[in-house]
Amino acid sequence: MTTGYVSRFSLPTEIVYGVDTTALLGSEIKKLGGKKAFFATDAGLSASGVLEKVYQVLKNSGIPFVLFDKVPVDPTDSDIDTMAEIAKREGCNCIIGAGGGSVIVACKGAALVANNEGKMLDYVNGEDKYPNPSLLCILMPTNAGTGAEVSKGTTITDSTTKKKTRILGYRHAVRLAILDPTLLMTVPRGQAVASGVDALTHAIEAYLSEKANPVTDCVALKSIEMMMTNFTRSVFTPDLEPKGQMLLGSTMANIAVSNADVGLSHVLNGVVTYIYESRALEPMSYGMIHAVLLPPTLEFTMAACEGKVADLAKAMGVITCNQSVWEIRKGIMARLDNLLTDLGAPRKLMWQGLTAEDIVETGIKMGRLSLDINKQGSTAVRKYNREDLIAVLQKALP
Numbered sequence: 001m002t003t004g005y006v007s008r009f010s011l012p013t014e015i016v017y018g019v020d021t022t023a024l025l026g027s028e029i030k031k032l033g034g035k036k037a038f039f040a041t042d043a044g045l046s047a048s049g050v051l052e053k054v055y056q057v058l059k060n061s062g063i064p065f066v067l068f069d070k071v072p073v074d075p076t077d078s079d080i081d082t083m084a085e086i087a088k089r090e091g092c093n094c095i096i097g098a099g100g101g102s103v104i105v106a107c108k109g110a111a112l113v114a115n116n117e118g119k120m121l122d123y124v125n126g127e128d129k130y131p132n133p134s135l136l137c138i139l140m141p142t143n144a145g146t147g148a149e150v151s152k153g154t155t156i157t158d159s160t161t162k163k164k165t166r167i168l169g170y171r172h173a174v175r176l177a178i179l180d181p182t183l184l185m186t187v188p189r190g191q192a193v194a195s196g197v198d199a200l201t202h203a204i205e206a207y208l209s210e211k212a213n214p215v216t217d218c219v220a221l222k223s224i225e226m227m228m229t230n231f232t233r234s235v236f237t238p239d240l241e242p243k244g245q246m247l248l249g250s251t252m253a254n255i256a257v258s259n260a261d262v263g264l265s266h267v268l269n270g271v272v273t274y275i276y277e278s279r280a281l282e283p284m285s286y287g288m289i290h291a292v293l294l295p296p297t298l299e300f301t302m303a304a305c306e307g308k309v310a311d312l313a314k315a316m317g318v319i320t321c322n323q324s325v326w327e328i329r330k331g332i333m334a335r336l337d338n339l340l341t342d343l344g345a346p347r348k349l350m351w352q353g354l355t356a357e358d359i360v361e362t363g364i365k366m367g368r369l370s371l372d373i374n375k376q377g378s379t380a381v382r383k384y385n386r387e388d389l390i391a392v393l394q395k396a397l398p
């Protein structure tokens with residue numbers, strides 16, 4: 001550790017993990033002072049019946065709740081403002097959410113806006129830009145994905161610009177995350193793959209981040225090991241054990257990345273997502289875009305992280321004994337390729353005619369990419385130039 005080195009790690013969210021832990025929801029709400037709940041989910045999950053046992057827990061506990069089952073995919077600031085307005089009008093003092101990443105971020109945003117006087121966009125692009133902390137918020141993820149239930153940040157889409165924007169701050173963090181593997185039983189296969197790849201990307205990028213520290217490294221490596229071991233079985237079998245390991249692993253991955261930082265796959269994903277949304281192209285899920293971008297960005301980044309590749313390889317199940325760094329890196333890429341192939345994940349972006357040059361120029365105009373190495377920040381573990389970005393992106397294009 002060098003002089004001047006400063007590292008931070010925090011975990012403001014309490015985690016309860018285990019089979020059927022949703023049965024604790026009522027008692028946890030009461031313990032934390034909740035009186036009336038705003039319960040949010042999406043239409044598909046509500047119709048599936050998987051949440052009936054959760055609703056019954058609330059009823060048996062005598063906790064009144066307002067059900068909002070219209071959370072859209074990729075919620076915008078206006079969606080969140082609507083949720084907060086309903087919660088305020090109904091006199092709810094806690095926000096409960098059950099769902100995937102879209103539900104999780106919508107609930108986090110609504111919990112903040114409902115306890116303040118402004119709108120969602122009044123509190124973005126900075127840390128702690130709000131006078132009051134969020135309402136009590138309890139979240140129950142129903143897939144092994146973003147892990148946003150334990151993040152101090154919330155990323156949503158600006159309904160006007162179509163760009164991603166963020167709320168940051170520890171007073172915005174969720175109070176309790178309940179991780180119950182039984183909630184993953186009805187997740188469609190494609191969604192399970194997409195969300196799992198997103199989680200794996202979090203863990204790998206956290207481990208290779210410039211802001212990584214011994215604590216985040218331990219959490220990231222263990223989550224990588226858990227997910228690499230259980231990913232395929234969690235998708236293709238009904239077994240609770242691998243699903244539970246993926247769920248906990250995805251949460252651990254976000255703990256790591258929230259305290260370290262994301263990497264180049266996330267940066268480029270934001271640009272690609274903006275392109276297809278702003279140009280009204282056929283949508284491609286965030287996780288599936290990572291399935292395409294993670295291999296070339298990881299290959300590029302590892303060249304600047306030679307001291308960490310052996311431990312990464314071990315976590316991924318790659319043999320490292322008597323192997324050179326080059327051979328270990330090659331083994332990591334082969335292991336990742338085999339996993340994505342087994343999962344049936346896409347290997348190329350889906351849009352014909354989109355060029356690497358177009359993506360790079362759009363990213364620069366958005367401010368997501370910079371060719372000035374002094375402005376590339378911690379997301380660029382290996383500093384890049386235009387030619388580097390084009391070479392990485394060309395491997396992702398059809």
